[in-house]
Amino acid sequence: MLVSIGTKNRAKTAAVTNIVNNYLENVEYNHLEVPSEVSEQPRSDDETRQGAINRALNSLKISQADLNFGLEGGVREIDGKMYCCNWGALVLKDGTVITAAGALFLLPEEIADEIRIGRELGPVMDSYTNEKGIRHNKGAIGVFTANLIDRTEMFEHIVKILIGQYFFMKEHE
Numbered sequence: 744m745l746v747s748i749g750t751k752n753r754a755k756t757a758a759v760t761n762i763v764n765n766y767l768e769n770v771e772y773n774h775l776e777v778p779s780e781v782s783e784q785p786r787s788d789d790e791t792r793q794g795a796i797n798r799a800l801n802s803l804k805i806s807q808a809d810l811n812f813g814l815e816g817g818v819r820e821i822d823g824k825m826y827c828c829n830w831g832a833l834v835l836k837d838g839t840v841i842t843a844a845g846a847l848f849l850l851p852e853e854i855a856d857e858i859r860i861g862r863e864l865g866p867v868m869d870s871y872t873n874e875k876g877i878r879h880n881k882g883a884i885g886v887f888t889a890n891l892i893d894r895t896e897m898f899e900h901i902v903k904i905l906i907g908q909y910f911f912m913k914e915h916e
């Protein structure tokens with residue numbers, strides 16, 4: 744079975760590989776840099792979800808894989824507070840689109856203000872922590888949860904929901 748993932752981000756590719764390997768055998772993986780066709784920093788659930796779907800659809804177009812994953816991070820505001828939101832899409836070979844969302848976590852006001860003036864969370868997190876490439880491993884969620892949960896684990900949950908929905912659909916065909 745061929746599984747494509749619409750990113751080369753290591754936190755995301757690890758999440759897909761870790762979960763899919765638990766449930767399916769003889770899987771070959773493709774990591775594809777595909778356009779999300781939304782802003783670099785999505786600013787709503789709608790836009791973040793659409794980015795995940797576009798990544799999965801674009802992966803299918805390029806690879807014709809059996810399962811095509813798109814994972815996208817964004818932000819949204821509720822009652823003046825900014826949360827990081829996370830969405831995933833799984834597109835099947837026949838074009839069926841399955842979606843799921845994951846954790847929402849609060850961004851501190853000083854981080855939120857940087858995003859509000861138009862910066863991207865990835866670089867903002869790197870300057871905040873004085874580290875490079877946070878988005879590939881612990882992610883903002885790792886930093887703001889005292890490393891109790893990292894970005895891979897957060898996306899694993901979404902991938903598990905997507906795969907679970909796929910199994911449910913197959914059982915009810």
Ligand SMILES: O=P(O)(O)OP(=O)(O)OP(=O)(O)OC[C@H]1O[C@@H](n2cnc3c(O)ncnc32)[C@H](O)[C@@H]1O
Nearest residue numbers: 750752783784815816863864865868878882883884
């Ligand atoms: O290479 P891609 O797949 O694009 O991975 P990415 O890390 O850029 O992730 P997204 O495009 O899905 O996320 C949109 C923006 O938000 C940033 N971001 C989202 N979640 C983050 C997290 O947990 N830690 C650090 N940056 C995050 C990210 O770096 C981007 O600037």
Ligand SMILES: [Mg+2]
Nearest residue numbers: 779783784865
């Ligand atoms: Mg990105």
